[in-house]
């Protein structure tokens with residue numbers, strides 16, 4: 519009889535409570551249940567939603583929890599009932615939408631993003647700020663081979679929810695992007711490829727972000743307190759600042775739409791009805807459907823979308839989150855369990 523085997527452990531960065539930094543821990547490598555894949559994480563994007571989770575603006579029901587919902591990983595093992603298509607070492611991406619019920623009125627009408635019982639990766643389910651993660655096979659995407667893992671990670675939330683927000687803009691030609699972070703840097707490239715014109719709005723005085731926007735194809739970039747040189751047909755507000763909603767409305771042409779792209783925003787101040795008049799509208803975008811993911815991941819290589827990432831070692835997750843909060847990099851931050859931090863964008 520052999521001695522009992524020590525469970526193999528993995529490193530993970532764990533959320534334990536609001537206002538606390540993530541704690542570096544060792545945990546047993548989880549076993550995949552029915553329908554689940556055990557994944558070895560190669561990259562996990564850091565998202566503004568992670569800041570909202572840390573700050574308690576978006577609640578985590580049952581901590582401790584491993585955050586991270588832009589996971590690029592390879593399959594290590596499959597639980598009961600997983601398909602042969604998920605062969606070992608196949609590369610997959612795991613997004614924010616981790617599970618849906620398939621039965622509610624939203625799931626049955628092509629709106630699984632609004633599922634009443636949805637479970638979200640890195641919030642309700644342990645996410646990718648770890649060396650290994652579990653994921654429901656049905657919610658994993660295959661990753662286009664053109665993208666190295668770190669460069670693919672930001673496509674999975676910044677790109678994907680940004681893409682859903684862009685699809686809410688209809689055929690708007692003149693597109694304003696308020697807040698020029700990970701999502702806007704991907705969307706600018708998609709929008710240009712679609713033949714739209716992009717106007718970028720950054721934090722006041724953020725010249726680096728303005729230069730970055732222009733380099734990616736925006737035709738104009740300035741601070742969010744400056745009016746655009748012409749009316750906009752649509753605007754997407756990615757910055758979590760509700761005061762930008764009436765500002766963006768004020769920049770719209772008749773019939774234009776403001777899409778709020780974040781999961782949390784400070785209160786929207788009151789504004790005169792005149793700003794909404796003439797069939798302007800304000801709406802939000804929540805989560806993603808698997809269909810959104812399939813569309814974006816097919817489109818990104820065709821549109822030659824390049825992501826600009828700053829990589830951090832897994833143990834430096836708190837530093838990555840602090841840098842995101844302070845706007846200390848352009849593009850997206852990505853944690854790499856095997857790597858070391860690299861403050862230069864690639």
Ligand SMILES: [Zn+2]
Pocket residue numbers: 618619620621622623624625630632633634635636
């Ligand atoms: Zn449902």
Ligand SMILES: [Zn+2]
Pocket residue numbers: 565566567568587614675676
């Ligand atoms: Zn996200």
